[in-house]
Each structure stands twice: as structure tokens, then as C-alpha cells.
Amino acid sequence: MAENREAEHVSTSESEQSDFIEPEIRRKDTEEPFINVDYEALEEYDSQPSGVIHELVRQCSHDDGKNLSSNDEISGGEEARSESEQASSDMEKVSLKPQELPEEELDxxxxxxxxxxxKHIFILSESGKPVYSRYGNEDKLVTIMGLLQALVSFVHDSNKDNIRCIVAGDHKFVFLVRDHLLLVGVCCSQDSPHQILHQLSYLYNQILSVLTHTTLNKIFKQRRNYDLRRLLSGAEKFLDNLLHMIDTDASFLLGAVRCLPLDSQIRDQIAQSVGQQAKVKDLVFALILANNQLVTLVRMKKYFLHPMDLHLIINLVNSSESFxxxxxxxxxxxxxxDSSGYLQAHISYLDEGCQTCLLLLSVDRESFFTLSECKNKILERLNKYNGLRAISDSIANSSYGIRQCGISDLRHFLYKSRSTAQFTSPEIEAPYLKPEEQERLFGLYLYLHHRIHMTDRPLKILYxxxxxxxxxxxxxxxxxxxxVFGPLVTKPVAIAAINKLLRWIxxxxxxxxILSSVTF
Amino acid sequence: MKSIEAKVVVLGSQAVGKTSVVIRYVGGMFSKAVSPTIGASFFTYKLTLNNYRMKLQVWDTAGQERFRSMAPMYYRKANAAMLVYDITSEDSFYDIKDWVSELKKNVDTPIVMCLVGNKNDLEESREVNVKDAQEYADSIGALFHETSALKNVGVEEAFLQVAQQLVKLYESSPNSGLYSIDLDQSSSSQNPDSSGGSFQLPPDKSSTANAAGSKCAC
Structure with a gap:
């Protein structure tokens, strides 16, 4: 990006900050629908999967506690057995493939x-077996996968340390080492190494979302060189789609969710309908999504849906036609x-046009018909009170243009409410209508986000x-x-505009x- | 007129056309853009047969390997199993044997099995011949049909014959695990999941497809 006339203003002192009027912060820690992502604590993600939540959910929903036997443990056992039986025959098939190819096609x-x-993304197993490549056939990339694995293990073996990042010219190589898997991003895009790391952990969680941590553990304990692609077959599209969304949708960058704009009364009405009609034992989360945006979320008391998990749910719905x-x-x-086990999800679309999607997530594997019944009741209520109509109207009317904020010179913005982990931004308008201009705009946000969140020199304000x-x-x-303002705006004008914008928001x-959270 | 509710599970390897067969039967159409099923999809189909009103609960399962361990959840208490293979893939035919032995091991109530060789419009790349499949079906006591979801060949017949067998099963052994629903008192239905009025027959008595689940042609 062009930085030839950079004027930077880092202000933390009282006097300088008086220009800015900090708005009143709504803090309702106990009632927030989501937990906020602590961006800095990212590196601790997933290293300690907690396997007890499923048990706890059962304990609080089964009063007598007699059905405490864990379905998840049982299912884990079954998986491991059938997989190990077939693993050996599969291994031979796959490992032969690359050698059968002529030399020139190998790479x-x-x-x-x-x-x-x-932005290249490579995922490989600890033993260097290809698991996923964003571009190209993994079988033809064995050499580069082997090289990446060698880099990681060389640093690990010689220094007892982990390789994190290599910068070579325009390219950044970012490494994420997780249980059994190595994830590598090779990028010459605007993304900072830290942002790429964040994206890699999304990909790792996407794999966990498909297989669970328990399964991953079992497979690689039994067979270090297992070809994981066998179990992920059909799930590559989740990774592809996730990467596409990461590059175009600010939710992932911000660790926040976009809500479908709705009148608060209607939103409450929808949440009440879901909350009342889905009061079922073992149901943990009930949510409605429309057009990748959250309409409502109802949750079991004490349990929160992390934005990262919600993003994976959105990705699942977004990338599957079969629902x-x-x-x-x-x-x-x-x-x-809970990375150790599965929830069962009842997924259905509520409207003919397949835009409004209802998800009911339960720990009870046998509750399909109960939840199907809930869905019918919810649908009935939503029709009765015109909730569905309101949702489809909101989708059709596109959210809002920057002009509605009434601020000249302001071209676009992202606003994240940190306590609720939700964000809003206007529709993208001129001069960012072309795809390459949108990509450039997204690049600006990546840069700004990176500078603000730089670990060694975090900033509060950047002009x-x-x-x-x-x-x-x-x-x-x-x-x-x-x-994002036009190029000719001055600092006082920008600051005045921001204050006006905050009042508008x-x-x-x-x-x-979504300001109030509903529980069952 | 008596009513029966039966659970039908559709099993088979990936990409043999399970979803296409089900959508052809339930929705009466074929889509080239069917995406791989995740977990399982649920369809209902109602028909009238020999003085019985039948409601088939069809579980269309995912064929991908990672869902294999979840299959018991779907075939448990099933009254019928459609075992689908692809006539152009010998492997998919051999996989049926695993499914049959798994069903025999884990399902203790009588179950109607139907071997379905799909994609029989692709005669030129056939790998499984009719005779072998028929012999195998006879050896396991299963019905056998070759179908083409694309050309609408044999799908209706396969499900109809399964329904007939289910009626026979119901008549011969009342304890077969088949639900019978008393329609006159649908509010006090024996099915614990359907509270008053949720189970309704189509107004005409012909076997029109009333796909509660199929909403969208895509």
C-alpha cells in the first residue's frame, strides 16, 4: 500500500484525548450473548481442550442424573475402531500415488x-503428510509439504523451539503448530503475520469442528502417518469457503459477528418465540441466521457461544447446499x-427461498423428532407475528448506506462493540465497487487493525x-x-466526524x- | 383404514446417488447440483397401499467415511433399509456387504432390505452385472431393483415394493416395531413425538408426494 505521506498520531495522554468524547459503554458482563475474543491471548487457543462441558450440560439438564452415560465417549470408541480397521489398506493406496505420476507432473x-x-495455505500432519492445500492437488505438492515439515522439525529439534514466521521479500511464511497438525500460510497479501496466525487457528478449529480433538488424537496415536484426507473428504469445501470468507468478511478479522438489522421489538419477539418454543431438555443453543448474519441467539444459562464457534456455524451453513x-x-x-465431542445440530430453512436458517444444537443424539417439533412450533409463531416477514424484508432492503449516517467525507467504517463481540459496517459503495477496489479497502482495514493491535507497540489511536x-x-x-475518509480530510474534521458517527451508532x-441475551 | 408409520434408512457409499434417489422419489425431480449430504437428511412420504395409509420416515444418510460411525444412530429401530450402490463402481457394491453384516449384527427387529443398483442409465461403464447383484440380494433375503434417479427408472417401484413388504411384515408380526397410528384419535396418537394434528394426510387418497421436508429445488 502507498504510504508515501504518512503522518501518524499516537495519542494516549489526557490532553490530547480530550478531543474524543468517549461514549457511554454498555457493560452487562453477565448477560452478554458472546464472550469477547482476546486477540492477544490467541496463542493459548486450543492447547487445552476441555472435555467436560458435555458432561456438565447433561448434569444440569438431567435432574435425576441417571442418563449420565456419555454418548460422545461411546461414539469416539466406534470411530476409532472402524477407522483403524480401514486405515492400513488405505495407507498403501494413497502412498503409492505420487510415485505413479510422471516426473514433470509431480510439482x-x-x-x-x-x-x-x-495466499497459500498448507496443512500437513506431523509426519509431513499432506492434509490440505488451498491451491493445487496435495499429491503434487508433497515436496513443498516435506520442506515445510523439515523447517518445523529442524528448529524444534535443534533449538527445542518453534518456528513462527519467516519473511522473504514480499512473502511471509507463518507457521502454526497444533496437536498433530502443522498449518502454514504463505502470503504476499496485506495480512500481518499475527493476522495469518489467527486465520490458521480458524482453519485448525474448522478441522476440529469436523472431526473433534478426540478423534484427531486417536487417529494419530494409532498411526502417525495416517492420511487425514480420507476422513476430511467432502470437508475441503468448508476450508475453501472459510478462507474465502476470511479474505472478504471483516467478522473474522474483528472476531465479531454481524447482526441482521431489525427493530428491537421484532427482534425480541423472535427471540421470545424461539426461547419459548424450544424449551427442551439438553438443548444448548438455538439460533437463526440469515444471509450470514445473526438474527437471534438463545442459549442455555451459563453457556456462551464463542464468536469463533459461531463463525464456524455460519461457514457450515454458508458452504452447504444440502441443508x-x-x-x-x-x-x-x-x-x-467443547473440542472433545460433538453436538447434534438440527438444521432447517424456515422460508421457501432458503434464506432464513434455524439451528438447534443439542447434546442429545436422540432428540431429532423433539427438535423437529420445536421447529414447527417456532415457524408457526414466527409466521403468526410476522417475524419471518421482517427478516426477509431486512435481507431484501440491504442494511444501510454511509449516507444515512449523515457524515460527509466518511467513506466506510467498521465498528465493533467489544463487550458484545458484534460489529456493524455500512454497505460498500463507490469508490469501492470493483472487486479489486474492495480488496484494497479490505487491505486498508487489515493494515489499520494490524497497527492498532501490534503486540510490541499497541496503539490506541492511529491517524x-x-x-x-x-x-x-x-x-x-x-x-x-x-x-476510511477521503484523502483530503484534516485531522480535526476526521475527529469531529468520528464523534458524530459514534452518536449515530x-x-x-x-x-x-443484539443487546439483550435470551436464555431458555 | 389402518395406518402405519415406518422408518426407512438409506445407506451406501459416497456418491452412489442416495440423495438423488430419495429426492426423485419424494420430490419427483432430479437435480444435477446435489451436494454431498452432511450427517443425515430427513424426509417424509405418505402413501396409501392395500387399505393402509403409510407414512415413511426416510433417513438419507451421508456416505462419507467420517459419518460411518454415526450410522447406528440412523439405522437403529429402522423397519427398512435401502442399500444403494452405483452399478458403475464395483467397490460401492462390495461396500454393501459391510452394511448388511452391520445391520444384521445391530438390528434385532425384522428389517426389510432392498438392494438398489443406481445409475443404470450408464450402461456403457457398468461394473456390476444384474445377475451377480440379484444372486447376492437373494442370498441375503433382500429385494433388488436397478434404478436411475436421472431417468426416473425403477425408483418408485423400489420404494413401493418396500412399502408392500412393510405391510406384510406388519400383518404377520405385530411386534415388528412398526408404529400403527389410529387416525380417528390423532390427538392421542401412539407416536410420542406427534402431538395433535401434526400428522395429516393429503386430502386426496392417491399416493401424492407430500414432501414435508423438501422445500427447495436446489
């Missing part, structure tokens, strides 16, 4: 198209909730004058704001965010 890395990709055909009953692991636009980032206890808050 995908030779093609210009492959080399020019901006549109019929009610589905599927196992899904939410790694932040950045670039060639094509002026950027302003502001981090407070209550919110994160990233704003405050006014629209009930419409844009």
Missing part, C-alpha cells in the same frame, strides 16, 4: 498461476465450547494519511473503530446490535 509449484496466488433440501441432523463440534484515503483507527475499552444501537 504444482512450477506453474505461474500457482506461484502468483496471494436446503430437507431437515438435517448432523454432528458438529464447536471447539471453543494515517495515505495516497488515496485517510484512515483513522481508535481502540477503547468499549469499542474498536476503523474509519448510539442512536441506532438497538437496530444494529
Amino acid at each position: 504444482e509449484t512450477q506453474t505461474a498461476e500457482w506461484r502468483e496466488r496471494k 436446503k433440501a430437507a431437515e438435517s441432523w448432523i454432528p458438529i463440534c464447536l471447539p471453543k465450547f 494515517h494519511v495515505g495516497q488515496h484515503e485517510t484512515l483513522l483507527g481508535w481502540l477503547t475499552q468499549g469499542f474498536e473503530l476503523y474509519a 448510539k442512536k441506532e444501537e438497538e437496530h444494529l446490535f
